[in-house]
Amino acid sequence: MTKEKLKAYEERLKPCPFCGTKAKFYASANGMGYNASCRNTKCRILVITESFDSPEEAIKVWNKRGKADAILQ
Numbered sequence: 001m002t003k004e005k006l007k008a009y010e011e012r013l014k015p016c017p018f019c020g021t022k023a024k025f026y027a028s029a030n031g032m033g034y035n036a037s038c039r040n041t042k043c044r045i046l047v048i049t050e051s052f053d054s055p056e057e058a059i060k061v062w063n064k065r066g067k068a069d070a071i072l073q
């Protein structure tokens with residue numbers, strides 16, 4: 001996956017539900033999995049999705065978590 005593609009996926013991620021920092025989207029080194037995580041190293045919780053086979057799935061799960069937390073506020 002190209003850097004441009006990764007960036008395009010990253011644009012679709014909502015901010016971290018805990019600290020509001022922009023999320024990071026990345027592909028695993030072997031190219032077999034995709035994750036979304038919080039970029040903030042000082043975030044109190046390491047927020048990261050499981051590894052998914054498709055980028056779409058990783059984005060969906062990350063964004064769903066954000067929405068669920070917004071409801072709790």
Ligand SMILES: [Zn+2]
Nearest residue numbers: 016019038043
């Ligand atoms: Zn965070």
